Amino acid sequence: MTTDRREWPVYEVFVRPRNGLAHRHVGSLHAPDPEMALEWARDLYARRGEGTSIWVVPASAVTASRPEDREAFFAPFEDKVFRHPSHYHIPPDVENM
Amino acid sequence: MYTQGLDGQIGPVREAETAEEKAREAAFQAKIDAEIRIEPSDWMPEGYRRTLIRQISQHAHSEIVGMLPEGNWVTRAPTLRRKAILLAKIQDEAGHGLYLYSACETLGPTRAELVEQLLAGRAKYSSIFNYPTLTWADIGAIGWLVDGAAIMNQVPLQRCSYGPYARAMVRICKEESFHQRQGYEIMMALANGTAEQRRMAQDALDRWWWPALMMFGPPDKDSVHSAQSMKWKIKRVSNDELRQRFVDVTVPQAERLGLTIPDPHLRWNSERGHYDFGEIDWEEFHRVIAGNGPCNRERLEQRRRAHAEGAWVREAAAAYAEKRARRRAA
Ligand SMILES: [Fe+2]
Ligand SMILES: [Fe+2]
Numbered sequence: 001m002t003t004d005r006r007e008w009p010v011y012e013v014f015v016r017p018r019n020g021l022a023h024r025h026v027g028s029l030h031a032p033d034p035e036m037a038l039e040w041a042r043d044l045y046a047r048r049g050e051g052t053s054i055w056v057v058p059a060s061a062v063t064a065s066r067p068e069d070r071e072a073f074f075a076p077f078e079d080k081v082f083r084h085p086s087h088y089h090i091p092p093d094v095e096n097m
Numbered sequence: 098m099y100t101q102g103l104d105g106q107i108g109p110v111r112e113a114e115t116a117e118e119k120a121r122e123a124a125f126q127a128k129i130d131a132e133i134r135i136e137p138s139d140w141m142p143e144g145y146r147r148t149l150i151r152q153i154s155q156h157a158h159s160e161i162v163g164m165l166p167e168g169n170w171v172t173r174a175p176t177l178r179r180k181a182i183l184l185a186k187i188q189d190e191a192g193h194g195l196y197l198y199s200a201c202e203t204l205g206p207t208r209a210e211l212v213e214q215l216l217a218g219r220a221k222y223s224s225i226f227n228y229p230t231l232t233w234a235d236i237g238a239i240g241w242l243v244d245g246a247a248i249m250n251q252v253p254l255q256r257c258s259y260g261p262y263a264r265a266m267v268r269i270c271k272e273e274s275f276h277q278r279q280g281y282e283i284m285m286a287l288a289n290g291t292a293e294q295r296r297m298a299q300d301a302l303d304r305w306w307w308p309a310l311m312m313f314g315p316p317d318k319d320s321v322h323s324a325q326s327m328k329w330k331i332k333r334v335s336n337d338e339l340r341q342r343f344v345d346v347t348v349p350q351a352e353r354l355g356l357t358i359p360d361p362h363l364r365w366n367s368e369r370g371h372y373d374f375g376e377i378d379w380e381e382f383h384r385v386i387a388g389n390g391p392c393n394r395e396r397l398e399q400r401r402r403a404h405a406e407g408a409w410v411r412e413a414a415a416a417y418a419e420k421r422a423r424r425r426a427a
Contacts, residue, residue, distance in 0.1 A: 007209055008415075010202075027265070028199050030208055032418035044192055047185075048272075067138050 010059040011037040013044075015051035023055050034058075107147035129330050134260040137203035145329055148322070149259055150204050152331065157197035158215045159223040164190050165396050166230040167239060175233060182279050183236065189272045196268055200261040216401050224382060225312050227390030234287055234294075234301035240280015242302075242309040242347070248273045249343045250313065258330035281350065288354040295355075302351065303359045310374075311382045313340040344372050 008030040014023035026045045031037035037056040046054065065073050081087050090097055113119045122142055128135070135141055164187045171187070174180035198211055214220040225243055230236065248270065255266040287298035314320060314336040326332040344363075351358050362375035384390065 007207055010199075027196060027268075029195065032415045033421055035421065036414060036418065043188075044195055047188070047192070064138075067136070067140070 008032050011041070011056040012059050012062065013037075013041040014055040014057070015041075015045055016053040017050060018052050023053065026050075028059060031056075107144065107151055110142075110144040110147065113142075126328075129258050129328075132330075134263065135258055136260045144325070145331075146204055148326060148329070148331060149262065150201060150206060152326075153197055153201040153204070153262055154206070154211055154214070155221050155223075157194050157201060157211065158220050159226065160190050160194035160197060161215065162222045162226045162396050162400060163243075164194075165399050166226055166228070166392075167236060169230045170233060170236050173233070174236075179283070186240070186276050186279065189276065193265075193269050193272070196265040197262075200259075200265045203261045212404070216397075216404055218388075218397055221386065223312060224385040224390065225308050227385050227392045227396060228304070228308050229392050231304075232297050232301060234284070234297040235305070237280050237283030237287060237298065238301035238305040240276050240278075241284050241350070242280075242305050243312070244273055244276035244280060245347060246309050246312045246343055248277060249339050249346075253333035253339075256330075256333055284354055284356075288356060298354065299356050302356050306359050307377060307381075308385075310340055310343070310377055311385075313337075313343065315379065315382070316377075341371055344374050348372055 010028050011031055011034070012028050013026050015026045016023045029037065029040055029044055031040055034056055038054060041054050041056050045051070077083070113122045121140065125135075125140065125142060125145075135145075167183060167187050167190075171180060171183055174183050198208055201211060202208060211220075215222070225246075230239070251266050251270050251273065255263055255270055257263040257266065284298055284301075287294040317323065317335045317337045320336055323332060323335060327335070348358060348363065360375045362373065364373055366373045385393070388394075
């Protein structure tokens with residue numbers, strides 16, 4: 001039995017469902033190069049007209065925040081409630097605001 | 098479906114010992130209880146990871162092997178429309194396998210390892226695919242009953258605590274509905290056809306009914322690993338409950354076809370508000386799971402042959418990618 005030990009790289013797949021919407025992550029696949037990744041992404045993730053545009057990105061090109069850093073990483077915004085509109089008290093008779 | 102608790106064995110898992118480890122596990126369980134999904138890079142107990150790897154890989158293998166009994170009828174579909182439909186369904190199942198392998202890879206195993214486990218005969222897959230497809234009516238029965246049972250099983254998995262698995266399930270469930278409907282439509286055509294066609298439809302139901310019920314796995318009282326899976330919200334609904342739901346929705350569908358479910362004990366129980374049904378032959382179930390069903394050997398051989406005969410396609414794709422890369426560099 002021949003099993004390929006060599007793994008093709010993983011590509012993350014993003015699909016724009018229709019114009020006006022952003023590309024959205026839908027999954028991933030293995031492919032030998034970006035062009036084939038794109039064709040296979042169409043076959044795998046857009047068999048029913050789910051998209052008008054597809055991006056494939058090598059998973060190795062993604063830089064991500066780390067879950068163990070979550071608190072420290074996102075903490076700077078926690079005490080800045082003044083960034084939210086609900087922080088401000090405007091009398092109810094002031095309209096259009 | 099395909100998560101019928103084929104065997105929940107995940108080997109020895111080291112229990113949390115230090116106070117710190119225990120606190121980490123408690124925090125994990127608190128997240129699960131609060132319905133916060135677990136994502137690939139989050140910390141998780143080793144047992145949770147291994148249970149998921151096992152379940153998702155078995156599910157993926159089932160989708161892949163599940164293409165074989167149906168592939169058996171592609172060249173003999175009665176019309177061009179039926180042939181195109183069957184091809185599209187089989188292609189969907191390949192897609193399901195790929196979504197699930199991807200989800201499984203987020204937990205550690207590589208694709209090559211997963212494929213290797215299946216080809217080497219070390220992996221389990223759903224018992225249902227070890228039964229033969231003898232007539233065209235079997236293709237109808239598979240869509241109606243097997244995909245029907247799969248839907249029953251997979252719908253609650255859309256809320257599984259592990260994010261990538263739950264998301265794969267959402268995609269899969271969207272696609273399954275067509276599978277079941279095309280199968281029922283085949284059964285309708287046969288049930289409304291000649292006496293011979295009706296006989297074929299009944300024969301297919303007779304052979305697929307009990308194996309379909311087995312798809313939900315062993316009874317709750319014998320599912321040793323279910324309780325932990327429920328606690329981790331990997332599993333949301335018990336085997337017996339899913340099986341009961343399946344029987345309840347399927348009996349009226351069989352009646353509508355004018356077909357008889359091959360179970361003399363089947364009757365409506367107005368007190369319970371459910372159908373009572375006969376005892377499942379669990380010996381048969383365990384025989385098939387252990388590798389001794391009617392088609393186990395044939396399926397594995399076929400899968401290996403397909404993999405070996407497809408080697409040149411993978412090699413050609415790799416060579417083409419290299420050539421293109423060289424050209425880009427030049
Ligand atoms: Fe499927
Ligand atoms: Fe299906």
